[in-house]
Amino acid sequence: MATHHAVNGTLPPEPEKATLEGRNKVLGFWLFLGGECVLFGSLFATFIALRDQVNGGPTASELFQMPVVALATFILLTSSLTSVLGILAMHRNKVGQMQAWFAITVLLGLAFLGLEIYEFVEYYHHGHMLTSSAFGSAFYTLVGFHGGHVLFGVLWIALLIAQSFKKGLTLVTAPKFYVASLYWHFVDLVWVFIFTVVYLMGMVE
Amino acid sequence: MSGQVTYAGRKGLWDWLTTVDHKKIGILYLIAGGIFFLLGGLEAILIRIQLMYPNYDFVGGSTFNELITMHGTTMIFLAAMPIIFALMNAVVPLQIGARDVAYPFINALGFWLFFFGGLLLNLSWFLGGAPDAGWTAYPPLSSGHDFSDQGVDFYVIGLQIAGIGTWIGGINFLATIVNMRAPGMTYMRMPLFTWATFVTSLLILFAFPAITVSLVLLMFDRLFGANFFDVNAGGNVIIWQHLFWVFGHPEVYILILPAFGIISEVVSTFAKKRLFGYSAMVFATVLIGFLGFMVWAHHMFTVGMGPIANALFGVATMLIAVPTGIKIFNWLFTMWGGQIRFTTANLFATGFIPTFVMGGTTGVMLSVPPADYQYHDSYFVVAHFHYVIVGGLVFGLFAGLYYWWPKMFGKKLNETLGKWNFWLFFIGFHLTFFPQHFLGLMGMPRRVYTYQADTGLDLGNFISTIGAFGMGLGTIVLLINIIVSIRKGEPAGADPWDGRTLEWAIPSPAPEYNFAQTPLVRGLDALWTEKMSGNGKMLPAEPLGEIHMPSPSVLPIIMSIGLFIAGFGFMYHNIPVIIGGMAITFICMIIRSLVDDHGYHVKPKELEDGEKGVKA
Ligand code: HEM
Numbered sequence: 064m065a066t067h068h069a070v071n072g073t074l075p076p077e078p079e080k081a082t083l084e085g086r087n088k089v090l091g092f093w094l095f096l097g098g099e100c101v102l103f104g105s106l107f108a109t110f111i112a113l114r115d116q117v118n119g120g121p122t123a124s125e126l127f128q129m130p131v132v133a134l135a136t137f138i139l140l141t142s143s144l145t146s147v148l149g150i151l152a153m154h155r156n157k158v159g160q161m162q163a164w165f166a167i168t169v170l171l172g173l174a175f176l177g178l179e180i181y182e183f184v185e186y187y188h189h190g191h192m193l194t195s196s197a198f199g200s201a202f203y204t205l206v207g208f209h210g211g212h213v214l215f216g217v218l219w220i221a222l223l224i225a226q227s228f229k230k231g232l233t234l235v236t237a238p239k240f241y242v243a244s245l246y247w248h249f250v251d252l253v254w255v256f257i258f259t260v261v262y263l264m265g266m267v268e
Numbered sequence: 269m270s271g272q273v274t275y276a277g278r279k280g281l282w283d284w285l286t287t288v289d290h291k292k293i294g295i296l297y298l299i300a301g302g303i304f305f306l307l308g309g310l311e312a313i314l315i316r317i318q319l320m321y322p323n324y325d326f327v328g329g330s331t332f333n334e335l336i337t338m339h340g341t342t343m344i345f346l347a348a349m350p351i352i353f354a355l356m357n358a359v360v361p362l363q364i365g366a367r368d369v370a371y372p373f374i375n376a377l378g379f380w381l382f383f384f385g386g387l388l389l390n391l392s393w394f395l396g397g398a399p400d401a402g403w404t405a406y407p408p409l410s411s412g413h414d415f416s417d418q419g420v421d422f423y424v425i426g427l428q429i430a431g432i433g434t435w436i437g438g439i440n441f442l443a444t445i446v447n448m449r450a451p452g453m454t455y456m457r458m459p460l461f462t463w464a465t466f467v468t469s470l471l472i473l474f475a476f477p478a479i480t481v482s483l484v485l486l487m488f489d490r491l492f493g494a495n496f497f498d499v500n501a502g503g504n505v506i507i508w509q510h511l512f513w514v515f516g517h518p519e520v521y522i523l524i525l526p527a528f529g530i531i532s533e534v535v536s537t538f539a540k541k542r543l544f545g546y547s548a549m550v551f552a553t554v555l556i557g558f559l560g561f562m563v564w565a566h567h568m569f570t571v572g573m574g575p576i577a578n579a580l581f582g583v584a585t586m587l588i589a590v591p592t593g594i595k596i597f598n599w600l601f602t603m604w605g606g607q608i609r610f611t612t613a614n615l616f617a618t619g620f621i622p623t624f625v626m627g628g629t630t631g632v633m634l635s636v637p638p639a640d641y642q643y644h645d646s647y648f649v650v651a652h653f654h655y656v657i658v659g660g661l662v663f664g665l666f667a668g669l670y671y672w673w674p675k676m677f678g679k680k681l682n683e684t685l686g687k688w689n690f691w692l693f694f695i696g697f698h699l700t701f702f703p704q705h706f707l708g709l710m711g712m713p714r715r716v717y718t719y720q721a722d723t724g725l726d727l728g729n730f731i732s733t734i735g736a737f738g739m740g741l742g743t744i745v746l747l748i749n750i751i752v753s754i755r756k757g758e759p760a761g762a763d764p765w766d767g768r769t770l771e772w773a774i775p776s777p778a779p780e781y782n783f784a785q786t787p788l789v790r791g792l793d794a795l796w797t798e799k800m801s802g803n804g805k806m807l808p809a810e811p812l813g814e815i816h817m818p819s820p821s822v823l824p825i826i827m828s829i830g831l832f833i834a835g836f837g838f839m840y841h842n843i844p845v846i847i848g849g850m851a852i853t854f855i856c857m858i859i860r861s862l863v864d865d866h867g868y869h870v871k872p873k874e875l876e877d878g879e880k881g882v883k884a
């Protein structure tokens with residue numbers, strides 16, 4: 064089984080799809096994302112049903128700090144771009160570049176999380192909590208689920224970068240980077256919807 | 269360097285705890301699902317004894333509520349689904365000519381998650397009482413602590429863990445069927461059971477996330493003080509009903525489609541005929557799967573969605589009867605003029621057809637919204653879904669079990685005992701559930717633990733309970749049959765039924781690598797094609813060579829134990845336990861990511877031995 068031991072420099076053009084294991088991984092990951100769409104769809108539906116139920120607390124438009132949210136959005140979208148650049152580097156078999164782009168992706172992800180935590184703490188002080196109203200429950204569950212996904216992605220990609228220092232880019236590690244970047248795009252895409260449905264629609268009342 | 273990583277066979281319990289072999293995982297599913305089936309059956313008998321006489325005080329109201337909740341939950345999530353997964357694991361890779369599933373590790377993980385989720389749920393009996401809000405767990409009954417005790421926490425966490433297991437299991441089968449088919453096994457040559465598995469897995473993929481979210485919301489309300497279902501704080505209980513049924517209705521098709529698949533295989537094998545209308549059957553399966561997502565609100569006609577929504581969902585529901593009817597006729601036409609053998613498997617398949625038609629008929633009756641205002645939450649609904657789930661799915665599973673048992677274990681089940689099994693269960697079933705239609709029409713509500721004497725409900729309930737004993741006896745006969753078969757069953761040989769599909773082309777039980785050489789498929793009913801136009805053996809698609817196998821792993825069970833521990837942490841608000849349990853799971857994930865699995869190779873010599881029938 065030479066497949067597991069392809070040496071750097073001899074990788075095929077699309078190493079993530081060169082082995083059956085790789086193809087299985089990529090296909091399975093797309094399926095996983097299909098299911099995740101239903102997961103977030105259900106959370107969005109719940110949020111939309113409950114977003115006006117503020118129970119006497121602050122409303123969305125009173126609460127949201129759009130500059131912070133806009134900055135977070137910008138950061139996350141940029142991180143999607145850097146992960147694409149990482150995959151391009153992978154296809155050109157440039158391990159170092161790939162590691163660098165993914166490291167930047169991780170840092171941007173961390174920055175996003177920092178802003179999100181800052182935002183949550185602010186809202187908390189304004190009396191907007193998981194327990195304060197149905198709006199609060201739905202907000203923190205939806206946005207928090209997304210934040211949890213970002214956190215998972217950050218840890219996962221960091222772990223992949225770490226192992227790529229030892230293992231390099233092989234037919235085993237390439238599919239991992241590929242699906243991690245798919246995941247990252249998906250998390251970004253969800254954020255675009257959150258930005259629209261939660262924040263923009265929250266500001267216009 | 270290939271073949272250098274050799275593998276020392278694991279033995280006994282350790283082998284079972286670490287296996288990633290789909291055939292062994294299938295057996296694990298069968299054992300665990302079987303145990304839960306007995307447990308759920310016991311609960312059913314207790315329910316029926318409580319309802320045997322009017323004003324009877326056998327278990328009383330609270331325990332009754334726990335029993336109906338646990339009976340429904342156990343049967344659907346912990347008995348029916350796992351036994352379906354048992355057969356899928358045992359059969360689907362063989363039917364498509366694959367050596368393995370796409371993700372052997374995930375497959376094992378799916379099993380262990382289901383197992384520990386189910387265990388957690390059932391431990392509630394010993395830790396302060398089982399959930400008692402019904403298998404549908406409608407809030408506010410389930411959401412606050414006003415109406416329900418800690419039992420519902422077990423429901424929420426246990427089902428969450430088990431559900432994730434089922435979900436990844438579904439992804440595994442999808443990828444397996446898409447990527448792992450043998451050369452020549454085109455989609456339109458796949459056996460119907462494989463097709464059913466494919467569509468079922470799609471339903472699992474898209475339906476289970478909805479219950480994941482439902483359970484998360486309920487969990488947050490119960491454990492962290494969120495307000496999703498707390499009307500005082502702006503919550504809305506109808507959200508649960510929608511999310512639950514967005515999952516719940518596809519779930520009932522997740523249950524029945526595999527049974528459709530099994531019946532198709534059994535009917536055609538024992539009629540010695542090609543399945544009538546193969547492509548129509550495939551089309552109907554896909555259509556049922558699709559429509560299954562459009563009809564969830566027929567469970568909510570009486571909630572007050574308004575006439576337009578009710579009418580649309582009513583019509584959409586009736587539509588499903590069309591592809592279902594296609595299937596019924598195709599089975600009948602398959603039998604028509606065939607050389608029918610009434611083996612036990614075929615008896616169950618034949619018994620399935622009229623029984624399921626009755627369940628479908630009451631289903632269409634229920635789909636008429638104004639009529640449903642009368643039927644809803646009455647025993648009529650109970651009768652309906654037991655006709656489709658027991659008379660449909662369970663008959664199908666029994667048929668499948670008798671049919672594929674030889675392939676799984678290498679020995680046949682006894683046919684005489686099998687006939688006792690069938691007739692006791694079949695008659696018991698109709699005695700139990702047929703009167704329930706009329707009980708419902710006479711106004712007996714479901715989920716109420718007793719009724720007044722002389723209201724016309726006595727006789728029906730009494731007969732129903734007697735019938736339940738009959739089903740119990742039938743199940744005991746099955747158990748005896750299994751013991752007899754293990755002890756002195758006749759060896760089955762590769763092809764005991766004169767089969768048509770690929771699984772009958774290899775020894776029973778299948779060697780760990782399934783096919784020594786990947787077969788070349790030359791038509792629908794691959795083996796039958798060779799029996800008719802070849803020499804009765806599959807042509808190989810590759811030369812004899814070393815076979816690469818994935819290594820066993822202990823990580824799946826440890827990961828599941830981690831979540832199991834964390835689940836208890838959540839329920840008892842114990843943060844160190846939560847962190848500890850999650851840490852176990854995450855560390856396993858990290859190990860899995862860091863340590864590459866090189867697998868091992870089965871050498872040609874072992875291959876030759878395998879061919880001579882030595883168990884590999
Ligand atoms: C022609 C096909 C079917 C139709 C038209 C149909 C229709 C319905 C309707 C309208 C209800 C709601 C009744 C009420 O609560 O008032 C219902 C309940 C139910 N059906 Fe069906 N059904 C069909 C087939 C099936 C199948 C194949 C299964 C499962 C294998 C199934 C399982 C159930 C269950 C479990 C419930 C009750 C859930 C509960 O309230 O606990 N049905 N069906």
Ligand SMILES: [Cu+2]
Pocket residue numbers: 516517520563564566567
């Ligand atoms: Cu339904």
